[in-house]
Amino acid sequence: MFDAEPFPEEEESEARLKILVPIKRVADPENANKVKVSADGTQVTSEGLEWAINPFDEWSLEAALRLTENRAEKKRTGEIIIVGIGPNDDGMMRTLRSALAKGAERGILVEADDASLDSSVVAKILAKIAEKESPDVVFLGKQTADGDSNVAGTITAEHLGWPLVNYATQITVADGGFTIKRELDTGVQTVSVKTPCVLTSSDRILHPSSVKNGITPDDFAYPESDHARTAPLRDIMKAKSKPFETITLDSLGIEAETTVEYTQFELPPARSGETTYVESVDELVQKLHGDAKVI
Amino acid sequence: MDVLVIAELLEGVARKTTHSAITFAKTVAEATGGAYDILSIGEGSAAAADELAKFGARKVITAEVDGGYLAESYAPTVAANAEGYAVLVATASAFGKDLLPRVAAKIGAGVAPDITGVNTDDGLSYHRPMYAGNVMGTMKVKTDVQVVTVRQSAFEPAAESGAASPVEAGATADRDNAGQIEAVGIEVVKSERPDLAAADVVVSGGRALKSSDNFKSVLEPLVDALGAAMGASRAACDAGYVSNDLQVGQTGKVVAPKLYIAVGISGAIQHLAGMKGSKTIVAINKDREAPIAQVADYFLVADLFDAVPEMTSAVDKLAKS
Numbered sequence: 001m002f003d004a005e006p007f008p009e010e011e012e013s014e015a016r017l018k019i020l021v022p023i024k025r026v027a028d029p030e031n032a033n034k035v036k037v038s039a040d041g042t043q044v045t046s047e048g049l050e051w052a053i054n055p056f057d058e059w060s061l062e063a064a065l066r067l068t069e070n071r072a073e074k075k076r077t078g079e080i081i082i083v084g085i086g087p088n089d090d091g092m093m094r095t096l097r098s099a100l101a102k103g104a105e106r107g108i109l110v111e112a113d114d115a116s117l118d119s120s121v122v123a124k125i126l127a128k129i130a131e132k133e134s135p136d137v138v139f140l141g142k143q144t145a146d147g148d149s150n151v152a153g154t155i156t157a158e159h160l161g162w163p164l165v166n167y168a169t170q171i172t173v174a175d176g177g178f179t180i181k182r183e184l185d186t187g188v189q190t191v192s193v194k195t196p197c198v199l200t201s202s203d204r205i206l207h208p209s210s211v212k213n214g215i216t217p218d219d220f221a222y223p224e225s226d227h228a229r230t231a232p233l234r235d236i237m238k239a240k241s242k243p244f245e246t247i248t249l250d251s252l253g254i255e256a257e258t259t260v261e262y263t264q265f266e267l268p269p270a271r272s273g274e275t276t277y278v279e280s281v282d283e284l285v286q287k288l289h290g291d292a293k294v295i
Numbered sequence: 296m297d298v299l300v301i302a303e304l305l306e307g308v309a310r311k312t313t314h315s316a317i318t319f320a321k322t323v324a325e326a327t328g329g330a331y332d333i334l335s336i337g338e339g340s341a342a343a344a345d346e347l348a349k350f351g352a353r354k355v356i357t358a359e360v361d362g363g364y365l366a367e368s369y370a371p372t373v374a375a376n377a378e379g380y381a382v383l384v385a386t387a388s389a390f391g392k393d394l395l396p397r398v399a400a401k402i403g404a405g406v407a408p409d410i411t412g413v414n415t416d417d418g419l420s421y422h423r424p425m426y427a428g429n430v431m432g433t434m435k436v437k438t439d440v441q442v443v444t445v446r447q448s449a450f451e452p453a454a455e456s457g458a459a460s461p462v463e464a465g466a467t468a469d470r471d472n473a474g475q476i477e478a479v480g481i482e483v484v485k486s487e488r489p490d491l492a493a494a495d496v497v498v499s500g501g502r503a504l505k506s507s508d509n510f511k512s513v514l515e516p517l518v519d520a521l522g523a524a525m526g527a528s529r530a531a532c533d534a535g536y537v538s539n540d541l542q543v544g545q546t547g548k549v550v551a552p553k554l555y556i557a558v559g560i561s562g563a564i565q566h567l568a569g570m571k572g573s574k575t576i577v578a579i580n581k582d583r584e585a586p587i588a589q590v591a592d593y594f595l596v597a598d599l600f601d602a603v604p605e606m607t608s609a610v611d612k613l614a615k616s
């Protein structure tokens with residue numbers, strides 16, 4: 001584990017990047033195979049599982065932190081606003097507080113019932129908040145580890161009329177925006193984008209050389225290496241005193257009308273058959289050729 | 296219901312991914328008494344349209360959009376051609392996932408993302424994996440127009456129909472965000488091997504391979520002996536042993552080949568999400584307790600540096616016999 005001290009804020013800086021980072025809390029994704037479905041199939045239940053930050057949001061938060069700090073001098077040079085959307089419960093508050101403890105400046109919770117949300121409602125909310133806060137960047141996770149939809153960021157950009165770069169794997173601050181490499185199935189695409197914009201990240205964004213903000217020296221070796229930083233417990237306690245606002249959908253003037261509806265959930269059928277432990281390569285090849293007939 | 300397929304073009308050729316979206320379109324059109332058309336959009340749309348015309352669509356529509364792929368330049372043109380369709384569909388490749396939600400937001404439609412099945416009995420409902428494949432959801436889209444992306448491995452590629460669809464030029468629209476975002480270039484990864492997402496056999500390597508040299512000297516001979524596609528775990532991609540587009544899993548490609556061989560891969564939940572639909576799964580791993588055992592049909596407990604070269608020669612021998 002790597003401890004991230006919250007850095008003091010830098011007094012004067014020319015272009016302070018302001019980044020909105022939406023955060024969802026999800027049932028512990030490392031134990032996603034333990035989620036269950038209610039008897040009537042109308043709900044996914046995650047009893048017994050801890051809430052955790054959506055790992056894809058965690059990547060984007062880490063990139064946003066690296067964009068808004070002088071890591072070598074341990075100074076914050078920009079502003080991050082965390083946005084949570086969902087019920088005002090323990091799991092949510094713990095998730096948001098640990099994001100604040102990592103260095104984000106302030107937080108907003110939009111209270112809403114999980115069942116009343118889908119990607120399109122979430123995107124509407126985020127666009128509304130972005131209009132109010134005028135950040136340079138809205139930096140989302142590309143997907144959530146529960147819904148796996150991969151939709152909200154893109155719709156947010158369309159609502160705002162801002163350009164969008166999905167799946168960023170390298171970000172370099174450039175004049176008035178960023179030069180970004182992003183992962184497509186066919187290779188790595190380079191795009192140049194001006195702020196304000198919407199971004200999502202891909203796995204490789206955590207690589208120590210992936211984010212270059214022109215402030216932290218380019219060759220700075222991030223101690224987390226390929227991980228996002230974690231906040232020590234005491235800073236999570238201290239984060240309680242950071243500015244935090246709780247608002248309602250009504251106050252944003254948003255009607256939560258979903259565009260999709262889930263009618264049924266079920267657990268996928270288990271893979272049939274046992275695992276056959278083979279003794280040798282020859283036996284394996286024989287079985288694949290003779291029994292399974294796949295080679 | 297009429298369906299519009301958004302084809303994915305790369306350098307003027309329709310990628311194979313498109314064939315899965317065509318299968319979906321055909322299924323829905325046939326079940327609902329509608330028709331399906333294909334939109335050939337991008338650079339070289341006319342040449343690609345001639346190929347796409349072989350798949351039995353009512354018509355193929357061309358829309359030339361240049362300047363490299365960006366959702367900002369494609370989405371307005373897709374929307375301009377969307378009128379009259381009940382369903383817009385693309386395959387859930389990076390292209391489909393990037394573009395279709397943008398189109399959906401533009402026309403006020405809901406999205407069914409990365410679906411693995413469709414039911415046409417009572418309107419359309421969709422099946423889709425959630426929680427890294429640990430829950431299957433059934434969902435409906437409530438808006439008049441429905442936007443869908445289909446998981447390539449779950450929809451068989453469409454076969455050519457034998458007839459040629461008429462090709463016509465479609466509408467084009469001005470791009471969004473001009474001056475705010477530009478595609479500078481793309482380093483296209485080319486491989487002589489079968490396409491990972493569509494291959495019958497996939498051999499994937501993990502962190503245990505330890506270097507890109509070992510991928511080349513140890514794993515690739517087995518990949519080629521089997522005529523397979525090569526895949527990798529995220530750990531192997533992150534470490535730079537192979538290029539990122541080979542990643543299999545929740546955030547990489549989802550594959551469902553007849554045979555999947557996981558070499559030195561532990562079987563993390565996010566990796567399983569990308570391969571547990573494979574027909575036969577083989578694990579080669581030093582650790583008999585590795586979680587990959589949960590899904591493996593055959594498990595060889597061995598050091599990969601001994602087992603893989605041995606297997607390569609055994610497969611070669613089999614091919615000659």
Ligand SMILES: Cc1cc2nc3c(=O)[nH]c(=O)nc-3n(C[C@H](O)[C@H](O)[C@H](O)COP(=O)(O)OP(=O)(O)OC[C@H]3O[C@@H](n4cnc5c(N)ncnc54)[C@H](O)[C@@H]3O)c2cc1C
Pocket residue numbers: 055056145500501502503527528529530531542543544545546547558559560561562563564565566569579580581582585597598599600
């Ligand atoms: C949000 C999120 C998304 C992710 N998405 C993906 C994804 O899409 N795809 C993915 O793969 N991962 C993904 N991961 C990462 C995943 O959790 C694992 O870290 C990763 O899959 C591990 O890769 P590995 O199996 O190669 O390495 P390890 O877990 O380190 O496993 C190496 C295995 O090799 C075996 N081994 C070692 N030496 C030898 C030898 N000489 N011979 C034989 N066997 C040997 C070991 O016993 C071990 O089982 C994701 C993680 C997160 C948090």
